[in-house]
Amino acid sequence: MGKIKSVNPFSEQLLKEFESYSEDKLNEVLTLSEKAFKIWKEYSFEKRSSLFNKMARKLRDKKGFLSTLMTSEMGKPIKEAEAEVEKCAWVCEYYAENAEFFLKDDLIISDASESYVEYDPLGCILAIMPWNFPFWQVFRFAAPTIMAGNTGILKHASNVPQCSLAIQDLFEETGFPKGVFQSVLISGEETDRLIAHKTIKAVTLTGSEQAGVKVAASAGANLKKTVLELGGSDPFIVLKDANIDDAASWAVKARMVNNGQSCIAAKRFIVVDSVKNQFVQSMAKAVSALKLGDPLSPEIQVGPLARKDLAESLFDQVEKSISLGASVAVGGTPPVGAMFFPTILENVKPGMPAFDEELFGPVAAIISVPNEQEAIDLANQSKYGLGASIWTRDFEKGKVLARQIESGSVFINGMVKSDPRLPFGGVKLSGYGRELAAFGIREFVNIKSVWVK
Structure with missing residues (x-):
């Protein structure tokens, strides 16, 4: 024993x-x-x-x-x-x-x-x-x-x-x-x-x-x-008619919840080109203001990952993505013990760990797309299918696009969450x-x- x-x-x-x-x-x-x-x-x-x-x-x-x-x-x-x-x-x-x-x-x-x-x-x-x-x-x-x-x-x-x-x-x-x-x-x-x-x-x-x-x-x-x-690599799709600052605010919550260690945390932020810079700037500002430290302190918003080896593995995924062309908008520094500093990666594309794999920690991957159909295609270009969210002021369009998403749940203008009243689970892997x-x-x-x- x-x-x-x-x-x-x-x-x-x-x-x-x-x-x-x-x-x-x-x-x-x-x-x-x-x-x-x-x-x-x-x-x-x-x-x-x-x-x-x-x-x-x-x-x-x-x-x-x-x-x-x-x-x-x-x-x-x-x-x-x-x-x-x-x-x-x-x-x-x-x-x-x-x-x-x-x-x-x-x-x-x-x-x-x-x-x-x-x-x-x-x-x-x-x-x-x-x-x-x-x-x-x-x-x-x-x-x-x-x-x-x-x-x-x-x-x-x-x-x-x-x-x-x-x-x-x-x-x-x-x-x-x-x-x-x-x-x-x-x-x-x-x-x-x-x-x-x-x-x-x-x-x-x-x-x-x-x-x-x-x-x-x-x-x-x-x-x-x-x-x-x-596992999951949930897409967070931001269309050009979304309330961008509101979407960015929720994006931080959706990515950083539980120190980023959630299967239904938003992980791939697929943003239409015309609003990408505004979205990233707004998200980066909020991420940079997060309070890190001892999670037993009530004011702390991000604590350590559950184990030191998990932080090391996550940093390896970040480094590999950077070596393949991703760039750092916020963070990107090595962990200290199990503490992993919130990170935003831009220019993420298929073929990088930040796109293809589940990043189980406070790392957001920004993927820029020219239009909403490309956004749906990239959202579905994943071996996972747990949850997804779509951000748009056009609710009817959001519902039409939701039918095209391959996942167990789709939230329109809200972060994915579990709720006793709604069935919870996924498709694919x-x-x-x-x-x-x-x-x-x-x-x-x-x-x-x-x-x-």
Whole structure:
């Protein structure tokens, strides 16, 4: 067994370390999950809803502790961590209110006296989650999946073990039956064994394209369903009739959120030539004014990346893009530890890492185009298809162009975000399946036809 370490990315201080779970302990978790499922699936929606509403209150009561824990382990600005806790409370309340309606029997007219579709829970669902939104990613899986009557096991990213254990504690403190939600501390290499176990009925992963390939292969070998939410290189399209200063202001938020470490952060800024200079100047001014430093300080807007090696890899992508012809408008300096200075690259073109790859940090790539059709073509010239945004004063044109974008969501005059009321997920190498809304809660149920005569 190895050690799993919690390290503050800003101070580089070791916060805590844990022993990886032994095979015996892992088997105990799986056995408990099976027992809990037999109890939990019999709970009425009313009883489940009551517990999730209580969970929402507990999240808000413990917001100070939870947000500090999050920021200390992975470096997001404390204000954003507080907002993340609030969003977790919201998704709990959303499914507490709507789950029964989403999963009610659907009556179908057929040759039967009566026929309908019912939605039955599957059992234990494994969630493999990333470090960038260590609470939200988990709760957007857990709230619908557990409200549907399933149990959950969380294999969280290895650099946020305290967040992982804190989420299990929240479920137990709220009064959920023991074993309904459990966290396991294991390495990524041990995940295959967990996926193969008979207790696990399906798997959901939020993470990188490479992780998605491995998990899908492992789950496929065991004939288990997967939902994959993977990387993104979201286009942020600015047309000549947009409110340029407003678009630039939102561009900074859309790129720098969570220190730039978001799969749905805007990454490729595709701007029509005639307004490009104004847009870049406005964006550069706002980026240069951002406050960097210790993310536990309330005034700080950009903290460190989650790990030093991530900052080094991102800088390598920036340097390679510059060597291929990109130019620096802001930043471009080497990281200090895990601190990466917000950067804007201009003259970015296909063939550069800044265009072709996901830049997981505070680096904006500016791509200049002569017209809106070229903008759409370049937006779609990506292996990813998670989200996109279009900025224009002509809403009808925006809706026409949105139909041409190859992505799981398109936001017109707004930054891409997840919302419990809207389905969330991607196409192409951004994954498959959907989280949130009615679509998300129906991913991990048995859609059963019942025919009566």
